[in-house]
C-alpha cells in the first residue's frame with residue numbers, strides 16, 4: 001500500500017527519502033497559499049528562487065518579480081508575499097519570479113529528486129488530496145516551517161491532507177498520527193486555533209489579517225499547483 005509521511009521542517013529533510021515520491025510543499029502563511037491564489041487567478045507560471053538577486057534578475061526577461069523577507073516586500077520588488085494581490089486577476093497571463101523567506105527554499109531542496117513537487121494549501125486541500133490518491137507514488141509532505149523551526153499551521157495542514165489520504169494510503173510515521181489527530185480535533189475552529197500560531201502573530205504585526213483569513217479558507221480552488229521543470233503551473237483536477 002502507498003505510504004504517507006510528514007517532515008515538519010526542511011532541516012529534518014535528510015532523515016527522509018525523497019527520491020521517487022510525490023512531495024507536497026506546505027507554507028500556509030503565506031508562500032504556498034499565495035502561489036495557489038496566483039495560479040487560480042490566471043498567472044501563467046511561478047518560478048521559485050531561493051535568493052533575492054537571482055529572482056530580481058528575472059525582471060530583465062519580462063517576469064513580474066515577487067520578493068519577500070521577514071514578512072515585508074523586498075526592496076525593488078513589484079510584489080511581496082500577499083495572496084490578495086492576485087485576486088482581481090491583475091497578473092493573469094504573467095510569468096512570476098518569486099522568492100520568500102521559507103517557502104521557495106523548501107521547493108528548491110526537493111525538486112531534483114522528487115517524482116513530482118506539488119504545492120499544498122488549505123485553499124485547494126481537497127483537489128490536492130484527490131490528485132495524490134490517483135497517483136501510484138508514496139507521498140512526503142514537507143512543511144516549510146519558519147527558519148528551520150516547526151510551525152503549527154504547516155503541520156496542521158499536513159495532518160489535514162494526510163487525513164484525506166486514508167484509507168488509500170497507510171503510514172509508519174508518528175507525525176502523521178499526531179498531526180491528523182490535532183487537525184481533526186481543531187478543524188471546527190481552525191482560525192481560532194491557528195490564530196495562536198507564532199507566524200500568525202508575526203503577520204498580525206504587519207497588519208495583514210486579511211492574508212491570514214484568506215490562507216485559512218478551505219477548498220476554494222479545484223486545481224493543483226505542480227512544478228514542471230523550473231515553473232509552477234496550475235493543473236485542473238476535474
Ligand SMILES: O=C(O)[C@H](CS(=O)(=O)O)OP(=O)(O)O
Pocket residue numbers: 027029030031032068069070071072081100101102103104144145146147199202203
Ligand atoms: O511572508 C510570509 O508569510 C513569510 C515571512 S516570515 O516567515 O514571517 O518571515 O514567508 P514564507 O516564505 O511565506 O513563510
